[in-house]
Amino acid sequence: MASEVLAGSTTIPVKRPIGPTRRLWATAWKRPEFKVGLIIFVILIGLALIFPLVTELSPVKISVKDKFLPPFFMEGGSLAHPLGTDQLGRDLFIRSLIGLQNALLISFSTVILMFIIGTTIGLVSGYKGGWVDTILMRLTDAQLSIPLIILAIVILTITRPTPLAVILVLALASWPAYARVTRSVALTERRREYVRGAKILGASDLRIMLMLVAPNILPPIAFVAILDVARMMIFEAILGFIGIGVQPPTPTFGTIISDGRKYLINAWWIATMPGAFLFLSLLSLNLMGASLERARNMLLRGTI
């Protein structure tokens, strides 16, 4: 660390040991559940990105003569519509894939945004201390005390639920966890020698804070971010399900399942098949997240 601070003035040739971030990923990679998760995830992403480009099937085109076709493993189903069709004859497989595209786009953007908001607030709070810290932390407490879903409901019933609004609302509703983690790291780091050294050398507060972010804060919350992508996908689907998410005709898991619920008794696959697809995507992310979390715990204990 010290060598990086001084890098501008002198160059000290040091043989760098393998960094904590590399060790973290290497340990996670050794776990079978990480590989299982990654394989499922790559297959699903590949399907979601490529299949819509090469297929004739359309996620929005209505075809009345094909309505209520069951999935391929049931009588009357065929591989032309592997997951069956809905009440308007739209293919559920392609609708799920487009739904997955939208869900990933929204949840990744949300996590990036809340990561930025949360770490910024946590850094400023922990590094500055004093009344800034008190105010920011009371705000965090207040925010944590309203369930995310209720806050999202209040805001989205008031504004028009565009994809951007959904991203903003979900990010605004879940930054406090990041702020807390970052703050606790910043609190311990700011007393360290290298920070004082950097101050004496005339580094600005901004530069010191940025220096803190990369090495000390990223590894502990890398797994939180992956698990949060999955969590945000669920929330995005919930919002769509109760009608305040991204609006039709754009296919999202929430709206597909909410539509299909009306036909549950006679055409159970409309609501359940896309949900199973969503479940598989979430499982792949959560398996990777769980092994990263395990690796992080080993890193903290010093066993890797």
Next chain:
Amino acid sequence: MGFILTFLARRLAQGLLIILVVSFAIFALVRMAPGDPARTILGGMASDELVEATAKEMGLRDPILVQYGRYLTGLLQGDLGNSYIKTESGGAAMANQDQGVSSRASVTTLIANTLPYTLQLAGLALLLTLVISIPIGIAGGVHAGRWQDKFAVYLSSIFVSLPNFWFAIVLALVVTARLGWIPSIGYQNFAYTILPAIVIAVEMSPIFIRSLSVSVADTLRQTFVEVAAVRGLGPRKILYGHVLRNAAVPILNLFGVQVGALLGGVLIVEYIFDYPGIGLLTVQAVTQRDFPVIQGVAILSSAIFVVVNILVDLAAARIDPRLES
């Protein structure tokens, strides 16, 4: 004792501040909503003069801080305002009926009528969560690296990947509609609480399983556990007397943080099972844009969060006296 009192006083003051901030934020947000509440109440057929008169009567034309002050005064007396839509009898008022503002149901009554159902559901869900996560989490922590540990990891990854609303639909379809084992959808007796509670328990248990197995595994590595073995205590005694006592505090704290998630889960699950609690009330309020109800529920949930967390801290201090300092 003196410690407990100062602690309580400080936490209550903080809690009140939190509720104040939340109530103002929600109040301000709701006032930004498009549309005139007086128009929502009276319906599209009412004349502009009537709407204006009603709005004046309700105080909607006063400055927002005055309105908020009035709301706070009511809040202190337990009055959360009146619903835009629902009547005292419980049904939804016809929008174009010329009913005065006074016949609208008070939000406090609406919440008081639905709260017992929600508490029953949340209580059973919590019980099931503990029944699932305590044995699995402890076994995973005690046998770290063995099959119990792997089972805990895979099971919690699967549980956390089940979207609650989808899982609820599947359970209702399979267990109630197809197999007819457990009734659900609506509420007639206690049995109608079981499926919704299972869905919430499945949603909540992964984080408890993970946290429990991590803290049990960590405690087992501590020196006092080795010392206990040297002192001649059996493994069973060490587990119950030392390890679990130490693992209890993180679990309690986790529960405090998870109250919000529990309330959020209740909301969605009640909606799907048509379970007559606060969650169903809220989702109906959302579709009808009944803002006083949404506002009341948001403030209530933040109050519940504050109270539960104070209780959690008190309980944690009892279990681990070191926390008092």
